[in-house]
Amino acid sequence: DVKVTQSSRYLVKRTGEKVFLECVQDMDHENMFWYRQDPGLGLRLIYFSYDVKMKEKGDIPEGYSVSREKKERFSLILESASTNQTSMYLCASAGLAGFQETQYFGPGTRLLVL
């Protein structure tokens, strides 16, 4: 079974703090994604990566950066957390083609910025 893990289920941070959200997958997938989910807005793509050290902006990249130094790990960084970044953050991974294209999600990190 595919396993995608996220470093924290719940996180509370203060405005202005630097926040790191970690995601690890064990399926040797090339593609990894960070989404945020907010009530009434569905899932929105923040960034994705199709290979080590490669990254692409999604629909809402402002205020975020990412890092992919190893294939299995994709980190989301909030350089200076703000209250409007309070959200549920979801990581997903997927292979390149065919059945492997299916995206598998981690359990999510619920972030509260005070």
Place this chain on the structure above:
Amino acid sequence: DAKTTQPTSMDCAEGRAANLPCNHSTISGNEYVYWYRQIHSQGPQYIIHGLKNNETNEMASLIITEDRKSSTLILPHATLRDTAVYYCIVRETGGGNKLTFGTGTQLKVEL
């Protein structure tokens, strides 16, 4: 523009089949139909996907109409643990393509 239309909510008795409909009238030839579900406060869980043939796995069956403009997800024997929001998504092939989740159908399975 929403690519899929689903009912907002549905109820189902435990042990009965749950049939969740989805309309995707503008689907194109290279787009798959995917179904995910999300139990409260958890990450979305992949259920099944298909292109034009009906599909079945250990979780569910997917019935796609011949014109591909609609589909139905069938949970053959719903249990209380199947209570979740179910999302129908159409997506182009290519592992780098994002998933666009709509508002989904809240399925409530009751005794």
